[in-house]
Amino acid sequence: MQIRIVGVVGCGLMGSGIAQVCAESGFDVIVREMSEELLKKGLGRIDSFLAKSVEKGKISAERKAEVMSRISGTTSLEALAPSHIVIEAATENLEAKREIYKALDAACPQGTLFASNTSSLSITELAAVTRRGARFVGLHFFNPVPLMKLVEVVRSPLTSAEAFEEAFAFAKALGKTPIRANDKTGFVVNRLLVPYLLDAVRALEEGVGSVVDIDEGMRLGCGHPMGPLTLLDFVGLDTTFYIANIMFDEFREKRFAPPPLLKRMVQAGMFGRKSGMGFYDYSADAPKPSQGLV
Numbered sequence: 001m002q003i004r005i006v007g008v009v010g011c012g013l014m015g016s017g018i019a020q021v022c023a024e025s026g027f028d029v030i031v032r033e034m035s036e037e038l039l040k041k042g043l044g045r046i047d048s049f050l051a052k053s054v055e056k057g058k059i060s061a062e063r064k065a066e067v068m069s070r071i072s073g074t075t076s077l078e079a080l081a082p083s084h085i086v087i088e089a090a091t092e093n094l095e096a097k098r099e100i101y102k103a104l105d106a107a108c109p110q111g112t113l114f115a116s117n118t119s120s121l122s123i124t125e126l127a128a129v130t131r132r133g134a135r136f137v138g139l140h141f142f143n144p145v146p147l148m149k150l151v152e153v154v155r156s157p158l159t160s161a162e163a164f165e166e167a168f169a170f171a172k173a174l175g176k177t178p179i180r181a182n183d184k185t186g187f188v189v190n191r192l193l194v195p196y197l198l199d200a201v202r203a204l205e206e207g208v209g210s211v212v213d214i215d216e217g218m219r220l221g222c223g224h225p226m227g228p229l230t231l232l233d234f235v236g237l238d239t240t241f242y243i244a245n246i247m248f249d250e251f252r253e254k255r256f257a258p259p260p261l262l263k264r265m266v267q268a269g270m271f272g273r274k275s276g277m278g279f280y281d282y283s284a285d286a287p288k289p290s291q292g293l294v
């Protein structure tokens with residue numbers, strides 16, 4: 001099937017980025033959020049990303065208008081029915097995603113390709129609630145989607161070779177570099193990254209170093225573009241917490257268990273950049289380490 005229309009479920013951090021890159025690559029995009037308010041916020045995120053690109057002289061105002069004109073918003077899942085592919089980027093919660101897929105399966109024609117951006121849930125388990133296991137893949141984008149080149153294309157035991165290749169070609173059409181992964185929790189990147197991020201929180205908990213020491217240590221000592229606690233603030237502490245729980249549940253290995261400090265921060269609503277506070281406080285112009293973490 002030739003993909004021209006892309007449906008996106010969720011217009012949060014990832015969904016807004018996915019909608020943006022699809023529209024930038026010439027696809028028509030329909031994005032669904034839970035409420036008009038969340039939709040406005042998500043579309044506003046795309047608008048301000050593009051506005052900054054105009055300010056920096058990277059794109060013209062006409063190009064911004066053209067990209068925005070390809071994106072339409074809705075609060076109805078049924079409105080995604082004309083899509084040739086639906087990419088789901090809703091909150092990392094199995095029950096919530098299963099409900100979404102049941103409703104999408106009823107609303108979309110049998111040929112529509114379904115893709116989940118899940119970081120840690122089983123593609124097989126999600127596909128199993130639909131009648132289209134053969135046309136169900138993982139398309140795991142990275143944050144921030146407009147800047148990060150990688151997409152993990154994930155196959156479940158049910159995925160057909162044809163659907164997998166369609167998804168792989170679609171990722172390339174977005175200007176991304178896809179890699180192939182099997183449906184093992186965390187796929188390639190999070191399997192290696194999540195234990196590292198959790199260890200950084202444990203190092204902070206155990207007083208090995210301060211927030212700044214840990215971040216500067218990994219940035220300057222290992223040549224990483226940013227430290228692990230800064231990265232956690234970008235990814236979202238809530239999202240990382242969900243992912244760690246799912247990975248721990250799957251592998252029962254201590255290295256995947258979320259440390260108590262991460263749990264407390266999530267309980268406190270300290271989700272990172274998106275809530276204005278995480279390991280750093282973003283209320284002033286320059287982020288500074290948050291007070292009272294350990």
Ligand SMILES: NC(=O)c1ccc[n+]([C@@H]2O[C@H](COP(=O)([O-])OP(=O)(O)OC[C@H]3O[C@@H](n4cnc5c(N)ncnc54)[C@H](O)[C@@H]3O)[C@@H](O)[C@H]2O)c1
Pocket residue numbers: 009010011012013014015032033034038088089090091092093096100117118119120140141142143234235236239
């Ligand atoms: N944050 C990251 O760095 C990252 C990276 C790769 C993949 N992911 C995955 O992407 C997905 C989304 O993560 P995020 O970071 O964008 O989270 P987020 O909290 O920023 O956004 C999730 C959005 O989904 C919306 N939503 C929830 N239920 C919905 C429904 N039924 N219909 C439509 N919208 C719904 C929420 O209102 C919210 O705006 C998760 O599966 C996550 O694991 C996240």
